[in-house]
Amino acid sequence: MTRFVRSWLGIAATTVTLAVGGGQAFAQKELVFGLQCDRTGPTANVGTVLCPGYHDYIALVNSKGGVEGYKIKVLEIDHEYKVPPAIEAHERFKKEGAVLEGLYGTPQTAALNKKLEEDKILGTSPGFGTASAADGKRYPYTFPIAASYWSQGGAAVAFAKEKLGDLKGKKIAYLFYDNPAGKEPLPILEDLAKAEGFELRTFAVPAPGLEMGAQILDITSRYKPDFIITHLFGRSPSVSIKELKGKGFPLSKVVAFVWGSAESDIIAAGGMGVAEGYNTMQFAGVGKDFQVLKDIEAMYKAQGKTPPKEMDSTVYYNRGVFIAALHVEAARNAIKAKAGAKPTSEDVKKGMESIKGLTLGGLLPPLELTAADHEGGGWVQIWTVKGGKLVKVKDWFQGNRPTIQKHLAADAAKS
Amino acid sequence: MFHRESGVFKTSYGADMALYPLPIAKWTVVILALIFVVIVPLTVHEYYLSILNLIFIAIVGALGLNILVGYTGQISIGHGAFMSVGAYTAANLAVKLGLPFWLTLPAGGLMAALIGVIVGMPSLRIKGLYLAIATLAGQLIIEWTINHVPAISGGAQASIEVGRPNLFGFTFNTQGRLYFFLLFFAVVAIVATLNLVRSRIGRAFVAVRDQDIAAEIIGINIYRYKLLAFAISSFYAGVCGVLYTYYFGIANYEQFQLIVSIDYLAMIIIGGLGSVLGTIFGAIFVTLLPIVIRIFMENVGSLFFTTAEMANVISGLRLGVFGGLIIFFLIVEPEGLNRLWRNIRSYFRVWPFSY
Known part of the structure; x- marks a missing residue:
């Protein structure tokens, strides 16, 4: 019994120390993005392909020196398509200082709309969530960014x-x-x-x-x-x-x-x-005939690895790239607007609202996000x-x- | 907790049934109150408060389910649906009539209790697995009804946005403020349950659970008490649903689907059937374990993997570890975490003279 108790206390103590110590080491020039995923729930067929696409694009951006000199750190949380873990994920992102977050799932988006507004962190809900969130005045921090x-x-x-x-x-x-x-x-x-x-x-x-x-x-x-x-x-x-x-x-x-x-x-x-x-x-381009995908493949080859098999499932993979590209662009706009200073989540929101003419060789539609239209036109x-x-x-x-x-x-x- | 009971003699039934078995237990409560009311909200980061908030809501719901399953022995897989009944009742009252939370909250609970009694009616005729299926039907019927009746669901989206709870002009709009809001209801639920189970009603529940024919012979009206158990349990579920609604700022039936009912059953089975403390342990365990596993693996895993690779590993491993730990704990102690806690406590009671 004692050994049992002691070993458990030991594990608990390690966990707590790691949890407290883990998030501290912040590099000066780093932006944190939060990403909610469903890799194990009822829509895992989407999450297991979409999320790697997101990570790969961010890795590509980081390998080229980051956004305007800032490296991007992605925190991913798998919420299994359940609502309470999505709330917990949002609070975690907030704690780690995330400037934006990618949401996943309609009920999760519904439950987070209000929190996003209160905490002034933008959340993207491409292709799901509430259609009326396209109205930027009504839901100032929710961005459908793709056709509702x-x-x-x-x-x-x-x-x-x-x-x-x-x-x-x-x-x-x-x-x-x-x-x-x-x-x-x-x-x-x-x-x-x-x-x-x-x-x-x-x-x-x-x-x-x-x-x-x-x-x-x-x-x-x-x-x-x-x-x-x-x-x-x-x-x-x-x-x-x-x-x-x-x-x-x-x-x-x-x-x-x-x-x-x-x-x-x-x-x-x-x-x-x-x-x-x-x-x-x-709502995102299909197939492998895009320069950005070739760049990602080249990045893997340069590291001596084979490109991941998720890349073959181009519909969802490209959507992951699509989301990541918009996130990066929002951050880029925000940094530019602040002349290189570290943007806050509100700056990034403004950056997202000024996205225009980003097509990534046809992977993205000719969308135009404004303060009033968070859907970008519904292409x-x-x-x-x-x-x-x-x-x-x-x-x-x-x-x-x-x-x-x-x-x-x-x-x-x-x- | 760590008190010795030597020298404490109970000379009346009243003393034996008291809420505080030992005088020193009062101090434990005072210390706990001090920790949760003063120390935690002042020192803990908002993120951890948000986890505590989820745990508080889970405790309310799980206590309700334990009254029904653990104390009265009636299995229910419809708990999630009762929560949605409470959630939609409160949301409709709050939005359409503009009522404050201190009216919508009991109203949500009462409506859930009413529906709970109706869904619980088969319990008068059937038991065990058969009842489980009957309540499962209740879950599905309620889900379908909410989804298809716009008067309840408020339109095609089936979600109703509600404002933050407001008391005399004070709005509970941050995690720190919601912490007190939810803590209050969690404490009320815990105290109410502790008192319920040592009252005449609680004892009748236990009698029905242990042997309903015997209970009937000694004069307990089992129909009445079975339905009462459903009513009380659903009341808790309804309140839990209302709390979720105010916490998320929205009532949405997709938050209360079958999987939620199963999660709550898992909480009370892991925690310990028929025990208040066990319910609390179970709610903490089920809510916290996935988070702890993830944070642990993020920190350990970052030594070996890149972020992208790790995300894939964590998701799968977390489910595996979570399931494995549940099996492990139930093998170590089939009666749940509550029994494990008691074993630990009785070990230390005689420590260091353990033989």
């Missing part, structure tokens, strides 16, 4: 219109994950259905979304739509591809929102060859599976922007 679900809904309808010609009298099915994130684009879709004159019917898939035979059968055999918009998460996109394929629905008449658009989703559905024609929506691309790989069929575009702006204004007036 509203913008994705607008873009999906615009793409359908392009495919079908006129939408009047056409039938569109919306297959979605039955949670708040899945339901978020509904007001936009309903509005557009009225404006464009198409019929919209919604099909909810209950969590965890691995069984949707009934919904797909209902869509393909009874409703027989002209086009399907899917908005699914985790492992469910691959199930939807497999089921639609099985029922013989042409995948070229399907477009998926950004979280059902990765190579891994298509491969899990039976491979690229099976999903010919499947349309995916992207997306459409990539389609053709001949065993994802091919770009529609370059950066904003779909039905006026409708989205109308909703943003209405939402702002409500609060």
